[in-house]
Amino acid sequence: MSVNISGFVNKVVEGKTCTGCGLCVGIDESGESYMKDSKYGPRPVISNNSIISEEITTACPGYELNYPELYKKFYKQYPKNWLTGQIHSVYQGFSNEEIIRINGASGGILTHVLIHLLRTKRIDAALVVKQGIPSPEKARIIVANTPDEVLKASQSVYIPVSTLDILNKLESGKNYAITCLPDQAAALRQLQVNGNEKSLQIKYVIGPYTGTALYPSAIEYYLKSKGVKKNDTITSLKWRAGEWPGYLEIKTSTGKVFRSKKVYYNFLIPFFVTNSSLQSMDFTNEFSDLAVGDAWSEKYEKLGHGFSVVVTRTKKMDNIINEMAGAGLINLQKQELDFASSMHGHMIDFKKRGSYIRNKMRRLIGKKAPTFGYTPSKVFFSRILVELFISSLFLFGKTELARAVLFIVPEKTLGVMFNTLRLKWKAISKPVKRKSLSDYNVTILKND
Ligand SMILES: Cc1cc2nc3c(=O)[nH]c(=O)nc-3n(C[C@H](O)[C@H](O)[C@H](O)COP(=O)(O)OP(=O)(O)OC[C@H]3O[C@@H](n4cnc5c(N)ncnc54)[C@H](O)[C@@H]3O)c2cc1C
Structure with missing residues (x-):
């Protein structure tokens, strides 16, 4: 049964928890709703004639997308490790095609996998995010029908872009792969487990590790x-x-x-970080078939060229990337499971404990924030204090007074200063942030 549910969507937007994923627009059977640019990124404009299925209430990542339930339905089990989610295998990798690697954000793995899926006719088209559409400073999801179109959409886009609004533009009978941020991948999986036909045309979900995005x-x-x-x-x-x-x-x-x-x-992060970045508890794109991040480490940064952390979550995707490695298309070095998290401890903590604390603080002061159906089992008081400091910085950073700093201090000074402070802060907060991170466990909230 379909109902007009525009009030629900508007409440999520007004509550400032909308991530701008585009899901509500993508499943509007009337086809009259659309995403509109705002200073917070894309936001839905729901038509009075909209016909949006009730499944939006369980799939909207700005509302109450329940991760543990989705784990049970999609992977048929909870992850062994709640920091990095369900993992099939972990690799360090990069594309062996120089042009793909050079153009890629890190090692060009995401782009090369999409190109391979197209070339082997596993998909008819790839749904990718491209900077420069409709104007150079903006970005949109596009349908890439050829390897060249996929290549031209490589690199990361650090401003919010809706992806799931593309769902109602998919051509029936065609198969697709999509690049999604973590909230979008989880929302898409929720539709797929519900049996939503359009979402099932997407055969492969791949995407980046996602720390922070910036307001436009x-x-x-x-x-x-x-x-x-x-x-x-x-x-x-x-x-x-x-x-x-x-x-x-x-x-x-x-x-x-x-x-x-x-x-x-x-x-720019403290001044313009998006609310979705502060709210999401998913850094490693837990519901993608393939998640890729930068292999940040002194060793790889010295070597240059681009190295990625590559995580497969499904056997189907693991077979594909090994087929690519076997054919010499990509370079893959198998790693221990902790390679998925070892270079990203700070960002994982920022999401897995930081977002939990930030969301809880929002609810305590009467604002909306999702729970995602679980909480960390243990959060030390010292970690809450660290979060209060970080959140105060972000809160102050978004004021006009703080942003005036950008006009007073030259970028060169600010960049070096920020980087030095960031590294110092990382070192100071490391003991608190890493405290028991390896024993991170969760309490699953009862559905009421
Ligand atoms: C907002 C954001 C934050 C990130 N934060 C981190 C981080 O903190 N730590 C870390 O290690 N890595 C982070 N990444 C991932 C990293 O920047 C690279 O995307 C990743 O290493 C993959 O590299 P690649 O060379 O394989 O990708 P490429 O081969 O360059 O391909 C990237 C693909 O992703 C698609 N894409 C780009 N931007 C978006 C977007 N906004 N939404 C959906 N699809 C998109 C492109 O269309 C392209 O197909 C982030 C990425 C994004 C978009």
């Missing part, structure tokens, strides 16, 4: 702080241009080119 205004402020006038428009924007780990590269109509190293433009 980050770029506006960045350029303003460099004295770029409004009429000097952006002609090209790349988040991970050049040699890994890459740099933010912006070109403008008057021929100006701005480049900022990845580790330096991270200074």
